[in-house]
Amino acid sequence: NAGVMQNPRHLVRRRGQEARLRCSPMKGHSHVYWYRQLPEEGLKFMVYLQKENIIDESGMPKERFSAEFPKEGPSILRIQQVVRGDSAAYFCASSSTTDVGQPQHFGDGTRLSIL
């Protein structure tokens, strides 16, 4: 499967725990984007990364959220001390270019539930 791979597909955490979401981009893609989809809301941009660099994190909450895309391995979205409001579907997308006029291809998401 050469598509965008996200894991886990479902993640349950208790309030105060940490959540780690992983994303492997499509083969040949070096640009990764994270989006969050809340119930009844559209997809909202969170962060854009290239290998070892955060390019734009303007959509990410200032506290508790961080993202990385190391030289080797998947991109990680990390949420510390989770709260109920963090419950959402988190989608990763990748592209082969920085040109926003080219389509981004999405994974099937991680559904995060906070107890």
Add this chain to the structure above:
Amino acid sequence: EDQVTQSPEALRLQEGESSSLNCSYTVSGLRGLFWYRQDPGKGPEFLFTLYSAGEEKEKERLKATLTKKESFLHITAPKPEDSATYLCAVGGSNYKLTFGKGTLLTVNP
């Protein structure tokens, strides 16, 4: 700030009954308008990119069109397997896509 509004929120059709979905947008410097299809529990699946007013793209029963203010997704003689949420997004002057909330299409046999 880029904005995308989709209408209607939900649309129910009978099999074979053609219709259109609307996507109105405001964006500073359109780099691309995108249509995606999303099935329950899945991620958005890319359908089309439109770049300039007057452009049209077709794929099976779907045709997307673009003006300076809106895009339409026309569905001709839909089948039950066309049931999904259709998402519209714009790419503007920065790196992110701005999405609408989507139109939930249900096609009854």
